[in-house]
Amino acid sequence: MTAPRYHITGIGNAIVDVLARTGDDFLSRHDMRKGSMTLIDSVQAEAIYGAMPPGIEASGGSVANSCAVAAMLGAEVAFFGKTADDQLGAVFRHDMHVLGIHYPTRPAVGRDATARCLILITPDGQRTMNTDLGAAVSFGIDDLDSGIIAESAVLYLEGYLFDPPAAQAAFWSAAKVARSSGRQVAISLSDAFCVDRHRGNFQALVEQYADIVVANEAEICSLFEQNDFASAAEIAARFARIAVLTRGADGSVILADGKCYEIAAAPTNVVDTTGAGDAYAAGFLTAYTHGAPLQDCGALASKTAALAISSIGARPARAALVALAPTRQAKDNAPARLHPNRTV
Amino acid sequence: MTAPRYHITGIGNAIVDVLARTGDDFLSRHDMRKGSMTLIDSVQAEAIYGAMPPGIEASGGSVANSCAVAAMLGAEVAFFGKTADDQLGAVFRHDMHVLGIHYPTRPAVGRDATARCLILITPDGQRTMNTDLGAAVSFGIDDLDSGIIAESAVLYLEGYLFDPPAAQAAFWSAAKVARSSGRQVAISLSDAFCVDRHRGNFQALVEQYADIVVANEAEICSLFEQNDFASAAEIAARFARIAVLTRGADGSVILADGKCYEIAAAPTNVVDTTGAGDAYAAGFLTAYTHGAPLQDCGALASKTAALAISSIGARPARAALVALAPTRQAKDNAPARLHPNRTV
Numbered sequence: 001m002t003a004p005r006y007h008i009t010g011i012g013n014a015i016v017d018v019l020a021r022t023g024d025d026f027l028s029r030h031d032m033r034k035g036s037m038t039l040i041d042s043v044q045a046e047a048i049y050g051a052m053p054p055g056i057e058a059s060g061g062s063v064a065n066s067c068a069v070a071a072m073l074g075a076e077v078a079f080f081g082k083t084a085d086d087q088l089g090a091v092f093r094h095d096m097h098v099l100g101i102h103y104p105t106r107p108a109v110g111r112d113a114t115a116r117c118l119i120l121i122t123p124d125g126q127r128t129m130n131t132d133l134g135a136a137v138s139f140g141i142d143d144l145d146s147g148i149i150a151e152s153a154v155l156y157l158e159g160y161l162f163d164p165p166a167a168q169a170a171f172w173s174a175a176k177v178a179r180s181s182g183r184q185v186a187i188s189l190s191d192a193f194c195v196d197r198h199r200g201n202f203q204a205l206v207e208q209y210a211d212i213v214v215a216n217e218a219e220i221c222s223l224f225e226q227n228d229f230a231s232a233a234e235i236a237a238r239f240a241r242i243a244v245l246t247r248g249a250d251g252s253v254i255l256a257d258g259k260c261y262e263i264a265a266a267p268t269n270v271v272d273t274t275g276a277g278d279a280y281a282a283g284f285l286t287a288y289t290h291g292a293p294l295q296d297c298g299a300l301a302s303k304t305a306a307l308a309i310s311s312i313g314a315r316p317a318r319a320a321l322v323a324l325a326p327t328r329q330a331k332d333n334a335p336a337r338l339h340p341n342r343t344v
Numbered sequence: 345m346t347a348p349r350y351h352i353t354g355i356g357n358a359i360v361d362v363l364a365r366t367g368d369d370f371l372s373r374h375d376m377r378k379g380s381m382t383l384i385d386s387v388q389a390e391a392i393y394g395a396m397p398p399g400i401e402a403s404g405g406s407v408a409n410s411c412a413v414a415a416m417l418g419a420e421v422a423f424f425g426k427t428a429d430d431q432l433g434a435v436f437r438h439d440m441h442v443l444g445i446h447y448p449t450r451p452a453v454g455r456d457a458t459a460r461c462l463i464l465i466t467p468d469g470q471r472t473m474n475t476d477l478g479a480a481v482s483f484g485i486d487d488l489d490s491g492i493i494a495e496s497a498v499l500y501l502e503g504y505l506f507d508p509p510a511a512q513a514a515f516w517s518a519a520k521v522a523r524s525s526g527r528q529v530a531i532s533l534s535d536a537f538c539v540d541r542h543r544g545n546f547q548a549l550v551e552q553y554a555d556i557v558v559a560n561e562a563e564i565c566s567l568f569e570q571n572d573f574a575s576a577a578e579i580a581a582r583f584a585r586i587a588v589l590t591r592g593a594d595g596s597v598i599l600a601d602g603k604c605y606e607i608a609a610a611p612t613n614v615v616d617t618t619g620a621g622d623a624y625a626a627g628f629l630t631a632y633t634h635g636a637p638l639q640d641c642g643a644l645a646s647k648t649a650a651l652a653i654s655s656i657g658a659r660p661a662r663a664a665l666v667a668l669a670p671t672r673q674a675k676d677n678a679p680a681r682l683h684p685n686r687t688v
Contacts, residue, residue, distance in 0.1 A: 095399075
């Protein structure tokens with residue numbers, strides 16, 4: 001097996017976020033479930049957008065956020081995800097390319113616009129998301145490049161991609177390529193309701209391919225239909241080699257090889273929780289693919305998540321992330337010289 | 345003369361900002377003059393954008409920002425400015441409409457995209473702007489609605505609109521309508537280099553129509569070709585009934601009726617100076633059109649500017665602005681019952 005060219009290759013929805021602050025009353029008026037992600041169509045999107053306060057637009061997407069943050073932390077990253085050939089798509093592609101991320105997916109041709117996620121940030125810092133997947137639903141197996149997956153230490157799959165049907169097939173294919181190339185597969189469960197919609201397929205993919213499963217409390221409980229975190233975590237540790245489980249302000253736990261690493265949440269000022277889990281995963285995977293011990297992977301993950309929470313939007317400022325990077329000169333290391341941690 | 349329906353009607357460029365943090369070295373590598381606004385074409389815009397770090401997108405435009413902030417402060421506002429019929433244009437229009445701003449300008453038909461301003465924010469909080477006017481250049485006299493101007497206490501004109509040729513004619517026409525309807529005309533000088541490009545026309549418009557001129561130190565010095573602020577301010581007070589002159593961290597002065605009101609800058613944490621002057625003008629004009637004494641207009645202006653400076657982007661959060669609003673229930677007052685201050 002040759003040394004990998006990329007630390008992380010992500011597959012996820014290519015989304016532009018529209019973030020606006022609002023009161024709790026806005027959520028109740030529009031029947032939104034606080035903290036969740038709801039899929040909406042373009043008609044619903046126009047209705048919600050028309051009622052939303054002025055916002056800011058910023059590139060988003062769960063695994064795309066993780067990839068962007070990992071790249072700012074010094075990882076070599078590739079990403080697959082479908083935009084449309086429109087202005088918001090150009091914004092998304094720009095924001096990946098200028099971070100040095102290899103992002104070869106061609107924009108979709110057709111009527112659908114680039115996916116938008118309408119995010120309402122309530123005064124408690126919670127984010128409530130409404131996603132119009134648009135062109136992202138056309139992502140499929142033809143968008144994969146097996147060569148890139150084979151050259152990546154970790155393949156990172158976004159649970160939200162269980163929603164668009166063509167993407168599921170791509171997941172299985174990508175995971176198979178990674179496995180047969182001696183690489184590792186990480187899966188984010190993304191959202192408890194998304195897990196609920198696709199539990200069987202999620203379980204099967206995790207069982208067959210996941211070296212690493214990344215989830216929060218609600219998601220892991222949903223996946224294994226458990227009421228308490230401890231039981232769900234125990235099952236997770238049997239399904240995947242490493243279970244990376246976040247618990248919000250209560251920190252996180254990493255389960256591997258019969259051990260349990262408890263990680264405290266890094267102290268921060270809660271401004272906007274958008275992207276907290278994505279940033280956590282970025283910190284974890286960056287440290288992990290640079291060969292750090294699991295306790296240190298968790299520590300970097302916590303600090304990275306804290307940065308995401310302390311400002312509006314999913315992706316923290318580059319300057320703050322660079323200060324956290326596992327090796328400040330990470331970008332100068334030829335990735336081929338890095339030895340992904342296979343034996344934690 | 346009937347009571348006005350709007351406190352402020354603005355005419356300005358309809359622009360979406362792309363804001364990114366960068367080092368001073370980015371400016372020098374791209375031959376940018378820190379703190380200024382440079383007009384660029386779409387080819388230059390692509391080159392700069394391609395080199396810029398990931399950013400956020402947010403509605404901008406100088407007078408558009410003032411209008412948005414004034415609306416959040418409780419003023420009744422109308423706005424004229426040209427977008428294209430594209431995604432960024434839809435963002436700009438959304439952000440005006442949801443603030444209750446009457447914004448009737450139809451998007452341009454044609455190849456040009458909605459104007460973009462590429463803004464580099466350096467570690468000192470200064471913003472350096474590069475504007476591709478795109479569809480905004482097609483704004484012209486046909487886009488005006490005399491009825492709205494006649495029903496507005498103050499017409500607020502953006503100096504930057506001296507650059508696109510068709511807009512100059514619209515300015516003269518709009519100012520004439522305002523004057524003949526017994527309304528007031530305010531002019532922002534926008535940028536010292538813009539004043540330099542169009543000094544003769546600026547002077548003529550200010551002399552003939554300006555009740556209020558809004559400028560910073562460099563702009564007013566450029567307009568009257570003076571080396572020192574005191575001399576420029578003295579001339580300004582002869583040209584316009586009210587001269588509203590900002591001096592950054594040194595606060596501002598308002599000259600009217602032979603009096604000089606000195607206003608201290610409100611204390612703030614400098615994060616991003618984008619829109620500081622626009623927010624200042626919004627605070628001033630909102631208080632002014634609600635009948636406040638000039639000293640109080642300056643005080644609200646300073647506080648509003650401080651809010652703009654303390655976060656990324658030109659337009660402060662609504663919640664913070666609402667707390668400053670001259671009358672917290674301003675939106676509940678029928679504008680017809682407000683008596684714009686004619687006799688300060």
